[in-house]
Amino acid sequence: MAQRLALQRLLSLPARGPLASHGRAFGTSAGRRTTFNVQDGSDFQDRVVNSPKPVVVDFHAQWCGPCKILGPRLEKLVAKQEGKVVMAKVDIDDHTDLAIEYEVSAVPTVLAMKNGDVVDKFVGIKDEDQLEAFLKKLIGA
Numbered sequence: 001m002a003q004r005l006a007l008q009r010l011l012s013l014p015a016r017g018p019l020a021s022h023g024r025a026f027g028t029s030a031g032r033r034t035t036f037n038v039q040d041g042s043d044f045q046d047r048v049v050n051s052p053k054p055v056v057v058d059f060h061a062q063w064c065g066p067c068k069i070l071g072p073r074l075e076k077l078v079a080k081q082e083g084k085v086v087m088a089k090v091d092i093d094d095h096t097d098l099a100i101e102y103e104v105s106a107v108p109t110v111l112a113m114k115n116g117d118v119v120d121k122f123v124g125i126k127d128e129d130q131l132e133a134f135l136k137k138l139i140g141a
Contacts, residue, residue: 035075035087044098048088049116054138056087057111059104066125067108074110077131084139112138 038044048055056078060067071089078087092099092107102111102118112120112134120137 034079034081034083034085035089038088038090038095038098040095041097044088044090044095047086048113051086051113053083054085055113056085056135056138057102057113058087058089059092059099059102059107059109059111060089061092061107064107070108070110070125073128074131077128077135081135081139085135110134114138 036047038048048057056074058067058071058074060071075087078085090098092104098104102109106123108125109123110121111118120134122134126134
């Protein structure tokens with residue numbers, strides 16, 4: 001409770017310092033919202049299956065070394081697509097049901113989904129050229 005009050009007080013203070021003079025605050029810009037973490041099955045249905053845009057779904061795990069390499073690489077390339085595609089991150093330990101439903105047997109597994117259907121898939125790590133080709137095929141570029 002004391003922490004909540006302290007946080008409320010901090011947030012109500014007027015902006016000061018170098019960030020205030022530039023009119024900036026901490027947070028995410030619209031360009032960064034191309035990647036999101038799936039919260040539950042309903043969230044997956046709403047934001048992935050029912051997405052009007054193509055979606056790259058990254059099934060990963062915290063303990064997976066290759067996932068830690070692939071994830072940021074893929075996020076960077078998705079962000080470069082300027083909103084033509086979004087990326088959903090699914091932790092298989094938190095969402096085992098989704099991993100089973102989409103037949104994920106190893107991580108990282110990446111699905112390309114369009115109009116709720118899986119249109120492409122790969123397992124394991126890929127280099128940037130292969131990832132760019134995967135994305136271009138998904139968005140039709």
